[in-house]
Amino acid sequence: MKMQNTERKKEIIAEAKKVTYVEAARWGKHRGWRYVLGLVVIFFVGLVVNGITVPRVAFLLGGQEALAAINRLDYAALGLVGGFVAFRASFLFFLAGILIAVPLIHQRHPRTLVTAREKISWRRVGHGFVAWFVPVWLIAGLGQYFFYPDTFSFNFDLTTFALFVPIALIVVAIQTTTEELFFRGYIVQGASIVWSNRVFLALVPAVIFALAHLLNPEASAGGWLTVFINYFLVPGLVWTVVSLIDGTTELAIGVHFANNIGGNLLMGVAGSAVTGSAVTAPTLFTVSKFHATYTALSMLVVVPVFLAIAYKVFKPDGVSEPISQSYRHERR
Structure with missing residues (x-):
């Protein structure tokens, strides 16, 4: 009996290793029009509902002055915490849209955007x-200090920093996880319905991710080099390829959070999209100038080191059972 259980466990593990989150796109109801409808729902909640709700909440909490600040996109006028949260409020609504669209339209668990x-x-x-x-943060962050020490300033305020840390952890986690569920999860799964070729699946979210970040201050300051390496190549292409290799978006979720939380707590570039163009997070260090060339080239070193740590130092976990076959409905 024990031998049979052991063999059964090995079979389950072998099956689970073969099933990826991309294949989960074909569970539940998955015709192409459902993904289009899903995008409509996600953007409606993320843009329209957000646009209606946030100004009203601002008015309830801060009166006419807060409402006026929201309308003119002057988040700094809401204070450090209020501005930081308001600047990223749309991500909470986009997350809500995703959590509505996947179970309602596709009739499968939102967890399938992460793993099968x-x-x-x-x-x-x-x-x-x-x-x-x-x-x-050692290569791109500390390394930048050695090359451009004059642009760094230390502005640590213990009280402000201690109050800000828990808020930043929650808000940034919502922001980065939402982006991963959307770009590496929903977009990749939707694209796989069109064509399951891995090169195609890697390029689609990379291009969309880069286009979605073209208005970031760093893109304007760094030009094509920043757009190509810091948005298209990393994180757009590299993080997607890692997700396709792993068969889950778990690594990418952790990577994205590490990237952004460091920019909000450790080292921020004045006026960057990470800290907020109108809201400066109380980072330990502030860099007065965005060094596009160094930042881009440092990524070419960071990526192989990241891959070595992710796959040589750390080993993938033993897998749990694959999701029940009851999730795998016919295509409708």
């Missing part, structure tokens, strides 16, 4: 966080 298994491996998410946080 019964449970998300938070350990693997942690692997992604560490594997990216260490090289990016």
Whole structure:
């Protein structure tokens, strides 16, 4: 009996390893028009409902002055915490749109945007966080200090920083997880209905991710080099390829959070999209000038170090059982 159980466990693990989150796109109801409708729902909640709700909440909390600040996009007028949250409020609504669209339109669990298994491996998410946080902030962050020390300023305020940290952790986690569920999850799954070719699946979210960030201040300051390396190549293409190889978006979720939380707590560039063009997060260090060439070239070193840590230092977890076959409905 024990031998039979062992063999059964091996069969389950083998099956689970073969099933990826991309294949989960074909579970539930998955005709192409459903993905189009899903995008409509996500953007309606993320843009329209957000646009109606946030100004009203601002008015309730801060009166006419807060409402006027929201209308003119002057988030700094709402204060450090209020401005930081309001600047990223749309991500909460986009997340709500995703959590509505997947179960309602596709009739499958939102977890399938992350993994095809019964449970998300938070350990693997942690692997992604560490594997990216260490090289990016040592090479791209500390390395920048050695080359451009005059642009760095230390502005630590213990009271402000201590109050800001828990808020930043929650808000940034919502922001980065939402982006991963959308770009690496929903977009990749929708694209796989059109064509399952992995090169195609890697390029589609990379292009869309880069286009979505063209209005960021860094894109204007860094030009084509920043757009290509810092948006299209990394994170757009690299993080997607890693997700396709892993068969889950767990690593990418951890990586994205590590990238952005460092920019909000450790080192921020004045006027950047990470800290907020109108809201400066109380980072430990502030860089007065965005060094596009160094930042872009440092990514060419960060990526291989990240891959070495993610796949050589850390090992993928043993997998849980694949999701029940009851999720796999016919195409409708």
